[in-house]
Amino acid sequence: MQVTETLNQGLKRGYRFTLPAAELAAEVDRQLAEAQPQIEMKGFRKGKVPMALLKKTYGQRVMGDAMQKSIDDAINAHMAEGNVRPATQPKVEMENGEGWTEGDDVVVNVSYELLPEIPETDLSGVELERLTVEPEESAVTEALENLAKNAQDFEDRAEGEAAQSGDQVTIDFKGMVDGEAFEGGTAEGYPLVLGSGSFIPGFEEQLIGAKAGDEINVNVTFPEDYGAPHLKGKAAVFETKVHAVKSPKAAEIDDELAKRFGAESLEALKTQISDRLGAEYKGAARALVKRALLDRLDELVSFELPESLVEAEAAQIAHQLWHEEHPEEHGHNHGAIEPTEEHKKLAERRVRLGLLLADVGQKAEITVSDQEMTQAVLNQARNFPGQERAFFEFIQQNEAARQQLRAPIFEDKVVDHIVAGAKVTERAVSKEELEKALESLDEI
Incomplete structure (x- = not known):
């Protein structure tokens, strides 16, 4: 294999690898000879197929493998001998690929970029500043208050008191589209937190101001992107009865709260x-x-x-x-x-x-x-x-x-x-x- 440098500019390198036809033919012969003992053909015992017949039958297939192996071996040897560290996978192109015929030399162009040499630098003189913060009591208290809020319960509002955003209402509802009840549109004793956004847009807002015992028809329109295709964009009426109105109550910040969070x-x-x-x-x-x-x-x-x-x-x-x-x-x-x-x-x-x-x-x-x-x-x-x-x-x-x-x-x-x-x-x-x-x- 002959190697000629074609580019040496900065980190860029280029080489032309020429594989003489004789070397390629020798590699084909070597591979066929290596495989010959395992080959069986009609009219011949295993391992006794003549080399001429093997070449005629398998020569073209082996030629491609031999060509690839020779090129790969040459490139790997080049990299190893020069201790080359390419930045990316080398680009390999066969120069005479379209017009190549058996008996011609194989010419391959290989190009790549080297990884640069990193200059030695004393980094011990680098000056840095590290900010330090001690957790303040106020931050701990704020975190505790957030935990208590997340662990909130609900307690009944006074009799006759109206529901507000953030309250929990216990309701029965029955959804109707075109006067017909639809599957999944009915529930009893459902606890709904107003303002949570868990129901169809517009539903929860219509229950603000409701009182225990009220019966309300909630009118909404299903969104165009609603999950159930038969309800997309449909107007619906939910016959709703309010059983209870409860206001949120944050949990007490005490040992019980701590136990709820695993402490x-x-x-x-x-x-x-x-x-x-x-x-x-x-x-x-x-x-x-x-x-x-x-x-x-x-x-x-x-x-x-x-x-x-x-x-x-x-x-x-x-x-x-x-x-x-x-x-x-x-x-x-x-x-x-x-x-x-x-x-x-x-x-x-x-x-x-x-x-x-x-x-x-x-x-x-x-x-x-x-x-x-x-x-x-x-x-x-x-x-x-x-x-x-x-x-x-x-x-x-x-x-x-x-x-x-x-x-x-x-x-x-x-x-x-x-x-x-x-x-x-x-x-x-x-x-x-x-x-x-x-x-x-x-x-x-």
Whole structure:
């Protein structure tokens, strides 16, 4: 196999691989000879079929396999000898493919981009600030009040008192369309919270002001997108009787409330809430530190980027943002989406930081353990209730999916490694200051 360099520009490389016809023929003969002992043909014993007949019968089929193997072996040898690290899968094109006939040399053009050499950079001098927030008593109290509200009960209003939004009314109802009752439109003793939006639009509003004992005809129109086709857009009357009107009553903040949420006592629940808030504040502070670190690395380190990686990343960014701007479009039949200069600039940052973090992680021998991967799979599987087994099997069989789970874990471990060696100062702030810092982060 003869190899000639055709392109050497920046990270781009190109080579012409020429496989002489004689070498290809020798490879065909080798493969046929290897298979000959196992081949049976009419009129010949197993392993005794003449080579000439094998060539006539199987030569064309073996020729394609031999050609592919020779080219693959040559490219792999080229990569190994030069310790080549391509940024993406090399592009392979047969130069004389259309006019090639048996007896001709095979000429293949191979092109790729190299991964860049990452410059050595001392990251120990990076200066970062970590915001710290201690959970305040007021925040714990607010969380307790929200829990009590979510655990609310209802108590009877005074006799003759009218229902308000947020009240619970106990009702019987019978739905009629064109004077006929319809399936699923009847219930007795149904507890309905007014303003919950659990019934057809317009139903709950007509019960505000109702009193126990009232009989009301509720007039509504089923939405055009209603689940039952025979009711879409239909006008309906619900003959409704109100049995009880109850006002919401927040649960008492006491040991009983704590037990409803799995704590032994109110003090234990307060401790759990404080710990949870502390963890949330630390997570938010970590996000700020990570963003500050990435910004600093983007300023500190510069190197040439593979155009193919940047173009692919820009296309992905443009596609993702387009779907965020058009949430009604769930498919991909929307034509080409051209990346803007802003998309390309963001893509360059992502590719640069991704390559830098990968290099730092490799040199620091950072890996993602099996236990960490299992936990990541478990976390993702929760998003597919009832289909967890199918999700596990998908992950096991799909290397790209596994890589998608592994990449953010690896990135976070590398970030933690760099932060651990950087100059980090801490500054105590209020919850409001932390929230404001997070809001400004989202705006960037």
